[in-house]
Amino acid sequence: MSKYSIPKHLEVPIGACLPSPVKEQPGMITGNWRTERPVIDHEACTTCLNCFIYCPDGCWHLDEKTEQMVWNADYCKGCMICVNECPANCLSTVNELEFPDGVIRLEKPF
Amino acid sequence: MAKEVFYSGCAAAAYGAKDARVEVISSYPIRPYTGIMMELSKLVANGELDAEFVLGEGEHAQVSIAYGASSAGARAYTGSSGVGVVYAMECYSPAAGGRLPCQMAIADRALDPPGDFGSEHTDVMSARDQGWIMGWAESPQEVYDNTIMFYKIGEDRRVLLPQFCCQDGYFVSHIPGKMQLEDQKAVDEFLPPFNSPHPLNPEKPINHGPQIYADQGSAIDVQRAMAFEGLPAVIEEVVADYNKQFGRSYSPFVDEYMMDDAEIAFFLQGGHARTARFAVNNLRKQGVKAGVARLRFVRPWPTDAVAESLSKVKAVGTIETSTSYGGATRGGNLVHELMASLYNVPNKPLVTSFMAGLGGEIVTLDMFYDMAKVLSGAVKNQKVNHSYWVNFEPEVPFRPE
Numbered sequence: 001m002s003k004y005s006i007p008k009h010l011e012v013p014i015g016a017c018l019p020s021p022v023k024e025q026p027g028m029i030t031g032n033w034r035t036e037r038p039v040i041d042h043e044a045c046t047t048c049l050n051c052f053i054y055c056p057d058g059c060w061h062l063d064e065k066t067e068q069m070v071w072n073a074d075y076c077k078g079c080m081i082c083v084n085e086c087p088a089n090c091l092s093t094v095n096e097l098e099f100p101d102g103v104i105r106l107e108k109p110f
Numbered sequence: 111m112a113k114e115v116f117y118s119g120c121a122a123a124a125y126g127a128k129d130a131r132v133e134v135i136s137s138y139p140i141r142p143y144t145g146i147m148m149e150l151s152k153l154v155a156n157g158e159l160d161a162e163f164v165l166g167e168g169e170h171a172q173v174s175i176a177y178g179a180s181s182a183g184a185r186a187y188t189g190s191s192g193v194g195v196v197y198a199m200e201c202y203s204p205a206a207g208g209r210l211p212c213q214m215a216i217a218d219r220a221l222d223p224p225g226d227f228g229s230e231h232t233d234v235m236s237a238r239d240q241g242w243i244m245g246w247a248e249s250p251q252e253v254y255d256n257t258i259m260f261y262k263i264g265e266d267r268r269v270l271l272p273q274f275c276c277q278d279g280y281f282v283s284h285i286p287g288k289m290q291l292e293d294q295k296a297v298d299e300f301l302p303p304f305n306s307p308h309p310l311n312p313e314k315p316i317n318h319g320p321q322i323y324a325d326q327g328s329a330i331d332v333q334r335a336m337a338f339e340g341l342p343a344v345i346e347e348v349v350a351d352y353n354k355q356f357g358r359s360y361s362p363f364v365d366e367y368m369m370d371d372a373e374i375a376f377f378l379q380g381g382h383a384r385t386a387r388f389a390v391n392n393l394r395k396q397g398v399k400a401g402v403a404r405l406r407f408v409r410p411w412p413t414d415a416v417a418e419s420l421s422k423v424k425a426v427g428t429i430e431t432s433t434s435y436g437g438a439t440r441g442g443n444l445v446h447e448l449m450a451s452l453y454n455v456p457n458k459p460l461v462t463s464f465m466a467g468l469g470g471e472i473v474t475l476d477m478f479y480d481m482a483k484v485l486s487g488a489v490k491n492q493k494v495n496h497s498y499w500v501n502f503e504p505e506v507p508f509r510p511e
């Protein structure tokens with residue numbers, strides 16, 4: 001037995017490995033970190049799923065009904081790895097200022 | 111069947127990893143440790159070892175790969191030397207805090223400046239407070255044995271910590287020695303596959319390394335402290351099992367040589383212990399009652415074993431092989447913890463430290479004789495300095511070959 005006792009409310013699983021929430025967490029929106037975003041040309045897209053595989057934040061998925069890739073604006077941090085990895089060159093980098101709903105960092109920095 | 115071979119420390123580490131059946135290896139070249147990866151890549155290419163061999167773009171990536179592989183539940187192996195070890199510094203605490211028992215083979219090399227390839231322990235000693243298990247071998251045989259034993263210790267459910275499995279660059283890593291490779295079946299029996307308590311698994315999604323609230327920080331750190339608290343008992347158990355199964359005679363923490371009736375002792379780790387034992391043989395012929403206490407683990411620091419071993423003598427000197435500029439004794443690292451271990455012991459010896467074996471310097475027999483003179487003088491005068499820089503002070507003067 002250990003000589004230490006940890007109060008219940010401070011207990012953390014070993015290695016701080018926690019069950020994943022699996023669904024999106026509204027308290028952890030990271031989309032407003034972006035300065036630019038990937039824009040997809042569905043005509044050119046071959047749905048090879050490279051963007052899905054390479055995205056570090058899971059922000060691309062395949063909508064099986066429309067058979068089109070869907071981008072998640074709430075969590076994409078704008079790293080543009082998908083643009084780099086797209087073999088069909090169907091993704092392009094566009095500045096946030098080009099969009100009416102674009103992330104405007106000066107007005108809302110955090 | 112066990113097999114007798116003539117291997118360098120690098121080959122010994124590679125075969126230790128092979129017999130431990132590592133599943134993911136991450137590599138990036140830097141001498142002298144790079145010999146380990148050369149050997150392992152051959153074993154993988156020849157089909158003798160079924161493992162993923164991944165090239166990192168640097169040491170930071172190497173340890174990150176090992177972190178990821180260990181998160182996924184694989185037995186991960188990596189390694190480095192000198193400046194490479196410190197380049198990966200950021201990754202050490204996450205691996206320990208995430209309780210991921212990957213192993214990093216270290217063949218020590220001096221840090222810059224200027225460019226220096228020689229053996230010196232400062233590289234990985236700089237990472238001694240990152241929550242990894244850390245210990246030194248003195249021969250290829252011990253490198254092989256430690257590689258297997260460290261996995262067993264680190265993967266124990268009571269522990270779950272990564273390990274630095276260290277050997278002196280060149281002095282151990284590149285000098286072949288006669289050693290025994292054990293039977294694969296026997297090693298498998300001793301070291302079953304890694305059974306991670308929290309592997310990445312799509313069926314049961316979990317987070318590794320999540321953000322926590324500030325007041326949970328201490329709670330996570332105390333968890334690591336608890337693992338270290340129980341660690342000495344696990345090490346004793348594993349070393350005893352290994353000794354029994356493979357006919358070795360390792361002491362878990364402090365390897366003693368002629369310490370029973372010794373008045374003065376050299377306290378050190380790694381390959382220089384072999385020279386120290388030769389020196390002690392010769393000193394004994396001249397009537398000097400000297401002994402050697404060789405440290406096998408720096409983390410966990412074996413406070414009780416060190417105190418028990420060294421409270422037997424009247425004066426002890428550490429041979430540092432690493433630097434701690436501006437530290438309490440103006441010497442190296444071992445002396446601080448040695449003094450702390452002895453502070454509450456009733457019959458504590460006089461303690462000093464010898465700065466030697468830096469930047470690849472060979473600690474010669476003559477140097478050991480000079481150090482013995484200082485220690486004998488200390489016993490006589492009941493007084494000694496905190497530290498001596500060997501070659502640069504009148505008590506331990508420079509002696510041309």
